Amino acid sequence: MNWSNSLKQFQGYLQVEKSLSGNSVEAYLRDVKKLVQYFDSTGQKVNPLDVEASHLQGFLEWINGLGMTSHSQARTISGIRAFYKFLIMEDLLNADPTETIEGPKLQRKLPDTLSYDEIVSLFEAIDVSTPEGTRNKAMLETLYSSGLRVSELIELKLSNLYEDLGFIRVTGKGNKERLVPIGRDALKYIRVYLDGVRRHQTIKKGHEDFVFLNRRGASLTRVMIFNIIKDLAAKTGLEKSISPHTFRHSFATHLIEGGADLRAVQEMLGHESITTTEIYTHLDRDYLKQVIQDFHPRS
Incomplete structure (x- = not known):
């Protein structure tokens, strides 16, 4: 099997079975193509089924020499795995050549968060006397209330609002x-x-089910939300x-600080692994340390 065939099969697997x-x-x-590039640039004729740990170790030294950051190296190794x-x-293949390969040690970066007072201040600054302000208030309240990703917010559908149950269905x-x-x-x-603004809009064909719309009656873009x-x-x-994403981080952090179960927060955020959610426990520890420093007489 050559690289071209194996990459085509891998692509089909990612698209169909993993639905990425x-x-x-x-x-x-x-x-994976970066690994192929390494073999080509070093003149090594190695097909995908013959790759060994020693090859991968050389590859790691090669990408490090290219000046790739630790995070980029870790991401590349993850893809090859x-x-x-x-x-x-x-x-x-019977044996995994990536098993013994160790990527660069990464320092876990804690996400920025907002305090509850800062969030309230942002919400109060929205001019709800305008149609856009009314929409923006609803959007940001939704971001903070449910911890959505920005893509999940702009893709939110009317048919996935269950107001009577207090739930929304999102696609992550x-x-x-x-x-x-x-x-x-x-x-x-x-x-x-919905009642005061959206109902009076002329909605573009194909956008009828989107909750949040721009002035032209079409769905919003990520850039618009950022701005x-x-x-x-x-x-x-x-x-x-x-x-x-700061609202998503703040949602999770405030839940953890309030004593929420980590597994429940994982479910709400849509994290595949609970280790991703565990970063918010680090934030909580920082908060607890700050409380000690601020209020303990012997701190």
């Missing part, structure tokens, strides 16, 4: 659906927007660099 987005599929293929797991699953990474609770305030502002939040931060004098 086009961007995710391209990222995985790019990682997924490729070899696929080959083993297809019974094309890998086209995986999940039910997420939504707070009373968020539902209230969504209803105000709305950036403008609000400037309006309130907030010096932190924030994005839609």
Whole structure:
């Protein structure tokens, strides 16, 4: 088996069986192609089934010499590991050459968060006397209430709003659906927007089921959400660099600080692995340390 054939099979697996987005599929293929590039540039004739740990060790030294960051190296290794797991699953290979390979040690970066007071300040700065302000209030309340990704917010459908139950159905990474609770305030502002603004719009064909629309009656873009939040931060004098994801981080952090079960937070965020959610326990420990420093007489 050559690289071209194995990459085609891997691509089909990622698209059909894993249901990954086009961007995710391209990222995985790019990682494996980097390994192929290494063999070509060093004049080694090695097919995918003959790769050994020693080859991969040389590859790691090569990409390090290219000046790739630790995070980029780790991402590339992760993609190559997924490729070899696929080959083993297809019974094309018996032993995984990536098993003994160690990637660069990464320092876990804690995400930026907003305090509850900062979130309230942002919400209060929205001019709800305008149609756009009414929509923006509903959107940001939804982001913070349910911890959605920005893509999940702009893809939210009317048919997936269960107002009577207090839940929304969202489609996350890998086209995986999940039910997420939504707070009373968020539902209230969504209803105000739907009845007071959206109902009076001329909606473009194909966009009838999207909850949040722009002035032309079409669904919003990620960039628009980023700009709305950036403008609000400037309006309130907030010096932190924030994005839609900051509301998701704040949602999770405030839940953990309030004593929420980690498994429940994982479910609401749509994390495949609980280790991804565990980063918020680190944030919680920082918060607890700060409480000690601020209030303990012997700190």
